[in-house]
Amino acid sequence: MSATTESTRHRHAPSAFGDDFRRFWNLTVTLATTDFKLRYFGSVLGYFWSLARPLMFFGVLYVVFTQVLRFGGDIEHYPVYLLTSIILWTFFVDTTNACVQCLIMREGLLRKMRFPRLVIPLSVALTALFNLGTNLIAVLVFALASGVELRWTWIEMVPIIAALAVFAIGIGMLLSVLFVRFRDIQPIWEVLSQILFYGSPILYVSAQYEDFEHAAVMANPIAALLTQMRRAFIDPYAPGLISATGGGLRVLVPLIIIAAVFALGLWVFSREAPRIAENL
Amino acid sequence: MTSLTSHPSAAAAATATSAGPAVSVRDVRKAFRLPHQQYSTLKERVLHPFRTTTYDVLQAVDDVSFEVAEGEFFGIVGRNGSGKSTLLKCLAGIYDIDEGHLEVNGRLSPFIELGVGFNMDLTARDNVMINAIMLGLTRQQARERFDDIIAFAELEEFLDLKLKNYSSGMTVRLAFSVAIQVDAEVLLIDEVLAVGDAAFQQKCFAEFQRMKEAGRTILFVTHDMSAVERFCDRAVLLEKGRMIDLGEPAAIGRRYNELNFGRTVHQLPGDDEERFGDQEAQIVDAWFESRDGERIVEAAHGTPVRAVIEARFHADIDDPIFGFTLRNQVGTTIFATTTDLTHEPTGSFRAGETVVVRMEFQNMLVASEYRLTPSIARAGSGADALDLRADLATVVIHGGHFTGGVVNVPHEFTIERGG
Numbered sequence: 001m002s003a004t005t006e007s008t009r010h011r012h013a014p015s016a017f018g019d020d021f022r023r024f025w026n027l028t029v030t031l032a033t034t035d036f037k038l039r040y041f042g043s044v045l046g047y048f049w050s051l052a053r054p055l056m057f058f059g060v061l062y063v064v065f066t067q068v069l070r071f072g073g074d075i076e077h078y079p080v081y082l083l084t085s086i087i088l089w090t091f092f093v094d095t096t097n098a099c100v101q102c103l104i105m106r107e108g109l110l111r112k113m114r115f116p117r118l119v120i121p122l123s124v125a126l127t128a129l130f131n132l133g134t135n136l137i138a139v140l141v142f143a144l145a146s147g148v149e150l151r152w153t154w155i156e157m158v159p160i161i162a163a164l165a166v167f168a169i170g171i172g173m174l175l176s177v178l179f180v181r182f183r184d185i186q187p188i189w190e191v192l193s194q195i196l197f198y199g200s201p202i203l204y205v206s207a208q209y210e211d212f213e214h215a216a217v218m219a220n221p222i223a224a225l226l227t228q229m230r231r232a233f234i235d236p237y238a239p240g241l242i243s244a245t246g247g248g249l250r251v252l253v254p255l256i257i258i259a260a261v262f263a264l265g266l267w268v269f270s271r272e273a274p275r276i277a278e279n280l
Numbered sequence: 281m282t283s284l285t286s287h288p289s290a291a292a293a294a295t296a297t298s299a300g301p302a303v304s305v306r307d308v309r310k311a312f313r314l315p316h317q318q319y320s321t322l323k324e325r326v327l328h329p330f331r332t333t334t335y336d337v338l339q340a341v342d343d344v345s346f347e348v349a350e351g352e353f354f355g356i357v358g359r360n361g362s363g364k365s366t367l368l369k370c371l372a373g374i375y376d377i378d379e380g381h382l383e384v385n386g387r388l389s390p391f392i393e394l395g396v397g398f399n400m401d402l403t404a405r406d407n408v409m410i411n412a413i414m415l416g417l418t419r420q421q422a423r424e425r426f427d428d429i430i431a432f433a434e435l436e437e438f439l440d441l442k443l444k445n446y447s448s449g450m451t452v453r454l455a456f457s458v459a460i461q462v463d464a465e466v467l468l469i470d471e472v473l474a475v476g477d478a479a480f481q482q483k484c485f486a487e488f489q490r491m492k493e494a495g496r497t498i499l500f501v502t503h504d505m506s507a508v509e510r511f512c513d514r515a516v517l518l519e520k521g522r523m524i525d526l527g528e529p530a531a532i533g534r535r536y537n538e539l540n541f542g543r544t545v546h547q548l549p550g551d552d553e554e555r556f557g558d559q560e561a562q563i564v565d566a567w568f569e570s571r572d573g574e575r576i577v578e579a580a581h582g583t584p585v586r587a588v589i590e591a592r593f594h595a596d597i598d599d600p601i602f603g604f605t606l607r608n609q610v611g612t613t614i615f616a617t618t619t620d621l622t623h624e625p626t627g628s629f630r631a632g633e634t635v636v637v638r639m640e641f642q643n644m645l646v647a648s649e650y651r652l653t654p655s656i657a658r659a660g661s662g663a664d665a666l667d668l669r670a671d672l673a674t675v676v677i678h679g680g681h682f683t684g685g686v687v688n689v690p691h692e693f694t695i696e697r698g699g
Contacts, residue, residue, distance in 0.1 A: 013376030023416055030413045112396040113414065156455070159411055173481040184321040274376045277369070278312065 013274035016266070018116030027119045032126035039127075050131055051138055054090045058083045061203060075205055076235040080143045084233060085202040085226050089163070091132040092168045092222065093193055098124045099172030100179050103276060110277045117273040121176045125169045132161070143184050149235055156232035160225050163258055167221050169254050169264030173269040180272070180279050201226050206244050218245045221261075224254035300385070301347040302466055302497040303354075303371065310341040310363075310370055340366040340375075347653035348514075349541040350386070350465075351495040353488070354506040357530060357536050361573070363521035364501045364617030365470055368392055371499065372468050386465030387499065390416060393470050395455035400444040404435060404454055407443055411458045425461050432483075433457035453480055460487055468489070470501045482684060483513070505533040505678055506647035517646035530679065537578040537676040557656070557665035560595040564634070568675040571640070581647060581680030586640045589654040591667070593633050598624040601662050602637045603655035607671070608648050614686055615641070618655075618662060625659075644687045645677045 018024050040046035062079055065071040072078030078142050102124045103110065103117075110117070144150070179185040200222040206214075218224055224241050231240035272279075315335040324331075340363045348354040358364040369375045370382060372392045397414050398407050408429055412422035430436055433453040442449060488511055491498060502508060508515050508529045515532040517539075519527040525535045567575050569586045579585050587604050603618040617639065619626055629635060652675070655668035680688060 014373055022418070026413050026418065030410055034399065034402070034406075034410055037406075038399070109397050111369075111374065112391065112393045114390045115414070178322070182320060182322040182325065184323055188322060277374050278376075 010050065012270060014114055014117055014277065016116060016118040016270040016273040024116050024119060027115055028123045028126060031119065031123035032130065035123070035127045036130045039131075047134060050133060052211070054086050055081075055138070057090075058086050061086070065203060071204075071234070076238065077143075077148055078148055080139075080146050081205060081230055082203070083142055084139050084143050084229065087135045088164060088226065089134065089160075089197065089202050090198070092126055092164060093197075094131065095125045095128040095165075095168040096171050096175060096189065096193065098128065099169075100175045100189055102172075103180055104280065105177050107280050109120055110280060117276055118173070118269060121169065121172045121269070125172060126163060128168075129165060143234070151236065153232040153236065157229065160229050160232065163221070163255070164225050166262050167225075167258045170258070170265035174261075177269050177272040177276065180276060196220070198224060199223070205230060206239065214244075214246075218250070219253045219257060221250035221254040221258045294435065295493055300350060301383070302346040302350040302352070302385050303385040303499065304381070304385075305347070305367075305371070306381040307344045308341055308344050308367070308370065308382055309339070310366055311364075311378055311380050312338045312340055314338055316422065335684050339521050341518075343380075344516075344518070344521075344523045345380075346516050346523070346526055348497060348499060350497055351492070352513045353492050353498045353511050354500065355512035355532070356499060356501045357505070357508055357515055358518035359503075359536075359540055361520075362518040364518050365392075366521075367593045368470055368499065368501050378392060384466055387463065389462045389464035389467045390414070391458075391459060391462075392468045394459055395451060395699060398443055398451065398455065401442060403440050403442055404430075404446070405439050408454065408458055410469065411455070412461060415458065415462045417461065417463075429454075429461060431459045432460070449480070456480075456484055456487075458535060460491070464496070466497045466499070468499050468501075471503070479684075503678075505536055506680075509533050509647070509679060510681075514540070533678045534578055537678060540676075555667070555669050557667040559667055561591055561593045561597055561600060561629075561656050561666040563589055563591050563654050563656060563667045563669050563672070564654055566669070566672040568652070568673055569638075576675065576676060578676040579643060581643060581645065581677050583643055584640055585643045585675065586638050587654075587673070588639075588653050589637045589656075591635050591637070591656055593629045593631055593635070595631050596629065597658065598628045599659040600629065601657045601659060602626065603657065603668075604639050605653040605655070606645075606650050607653065608686065612686070614645065614650065615686065618657075620659075620662065642688060642690075643677065644686060646683065646688055647678045647680055649674060649676045679683070 039050060062082060065072070065082070066078065072082070075081065099121045102120050106120050109115075110120070175185055175189055183194045199217070200220055202222075206218065206223060206227045218227070218241075223246070227239065227244045228241040242251055243256075245253070313335040314337075342363070344363075344367060346354075356364045356367060366375065369392065371384065372388065372390070373384075374392070374637070391414075395411075397411060399410070402410070406615045408426060409419070409422050412425065413419065417425070430439060433450075433456070435450060435454060438446070438450065443454075446454070460616050485507075488498070492511070500508075500512065512529045514527060516523055517532050517535050519539060524539075525532055566587070566589050568577070568579070569575050569588055570579070571584055571586070576585070587606070589602055589604070591602075601618050601620045603616070605616040606614050608614050619637070651671040652673040653668065654669045654672055656666040658664040658666060
């Protein structure tokens with residue numbers, strides 16, 4: 001039996017984690033797969049539709065930037081970079097956007113059942129991760145077709161995506177509990193994520209370390225991760241995280257920011273967890 | 281007719297506290313803040329950092345204490361807004377408590393309602409698996425018990441139907457079947473019996489009985505006094521968050537009925553009262569009374585009850601017909617009678633005269649609420665109404681066996697073995 005025997009307890013309001021990891025994980029996976037299933041099997045063209053949005057976005061940007069603005073000509077495999085960064089960005093923004101409303105969406109569950117509250121934002125992130133997985137298939141096909149060579153450094157994509165997920169979940173945890181209290185979190189996050197979109201090298205690529213301002217741009221975890229992605233996945237001669245930040249301890253700045261955002265999100269979420277059900 | 285009320289649980293009530301408590305609630309208080317504005321925004325918070333938000337405090341649970349013994353079936357009853365569901369949520373660990381002490385010994389079922397997390401767009405098959413996992417079963421256990429769940433719900437043919445195509449009764453059957461698979465020692469149940477057809481309700485009751493015999497502790501929130509009387513060993517009655525009574529279910533049931541219906545009996549009829557007739561004779565009042573002539577608002581199943589009409593005449597009328605119609609909560613007429621059916625002519629009445637008409641009947645009604653519609657009509661077909669006042673008096677019948685029927689007709693069995 002997976003539910004643990006609770007001995008004498010003074011108070012037992014729901015916590016963020018609960019006391020039974022197996023139940024925590026089973027619930028998270030169940031909620032995530034259910035959502036994923038509903039999205040894919042709900043309509044005949046489920047997979048197509050979920051891929052269509054980033055692909056359309058990519059198509060428009062590709063035409064505008066390469067054909068109209070004549071941009072990216074000097075960038076090795078620019079279309080592959082553009083598609084990959086859009087897919088990764090889509091994962092990030094899908095996770096955070098869905099997290100904003102996730103507790104409200106699961107109100108019925110939260111009010112009627114005792115379970116670790118963190119299950120909800122984590123299952124949202126997991127659904128987005130499944131989606132990213134299916135989208136990456138398209139990316140791989142496109143990359144190989146465009147002449148990107150298969151290299152050992154592709155393995156680096158795993159920690160890059162993991163770091164991106166940690167960053168997204170950190171923000172997601174924070175947004176989800178804040179939204180329960182402040183309903184204007186949603187438009188605020190929409191604006192902030194737009195700023196982050198243009199402030200990150202998604203449409204463009206980051207260059208070598210040049211000056212202090214540039215280093216400041218690279219403190220943005222999204223910029224750092226996409227830059228490293230480019231070197232690992234597409235072009236081994238492109239500047240990676242180390243050369244783009246200028247090396248040294250500056251490399252750690254985006255990573256520390258990711259860790260700090262995650263820690264903050266977790267702390268705020270854990271603090272609010274016992275009262276989520278009644279504040280909804 | 282003899283009283284059918286029997287309490288197998290009365291003995292259990294006495295021993296309820298002898299075993300170690302499965303649930304212990306001491307001086308528990310829980311308040312909600314109800315902010316005056318719908319929701320606050322971050323913008324407001326930033327622009328007016330020192331503005332204090334105003335709110336009302338609703339004391340949902342106010343100083344409640346009780347203990348539930350292991351293996352006990354404990355009822356939490358009260359009217360809407362009495363705090364019973366809040367208390368259950370505190371016990372379930374969904375809400376945090378403000379003050380006091382709460383202890384649950386043993387594995388607690390995580391649900392407080394049936395069908396939590398059901399997704400209408402998925403098939404019954406998928407929903408059963410998801411629901412079972414939510415209850416704390418592993419995927420493996422859920423698969424093993426799948427057939428039992430479906431068999432209990434009697435939904436074998438509808439496995440691959442999406443839940444949105446299920447009737448509400450079918451959904452409840454499915455939910456109940458999953459819920460009873462939980463390996464919890466302490467179950468918290470909120471209003472399960474509100475839905476489902478009589479046959480399935482009976483099956484649920486049987487399942488409760490089985491759980492009870494297996495020594496599970498069950499805390500049960502409901503409005504249904506007949507269910508409380510039938511299953512609970514003890515019950516607590518809440519009103520406005522306070523505990524106003526704790527004890528034997530029949531007594532709690534009576535207190536609840538008094539609380540709930542006591543005031544409706546002598547309520548002044550509003551403007552929306554259904555009233556017919558030319559008012560040449562007027563029904564002044566109507567009530568129920570016991571054989572002793574005492575006005576009552578509740579009665580035990582099996583004890584004779586009188587329905588009484590008091591009327592005043594404003595004109596001289598010969599042989600008026602007095603009518604009594606008894607309807608249940610859903611408005612079905614359970615019993616109707618008039619004086620011209622069974623009585624001799626009622627006689628002549630002069631203007632200004634008053635009359636009290638009593639109709640005593642054998643109380644074969646099952647536990648429920650009944651309303652009396654008194655009427656007076658001119659002699660003849662009974663269609664020429666003088667006065668009719670719908671649902672003027674109310675009585676609540678409690679006790680008796682739950683049979684799923686409307687009345688308990690006196691009966692006897694004869695069993696003859698074939699040669």
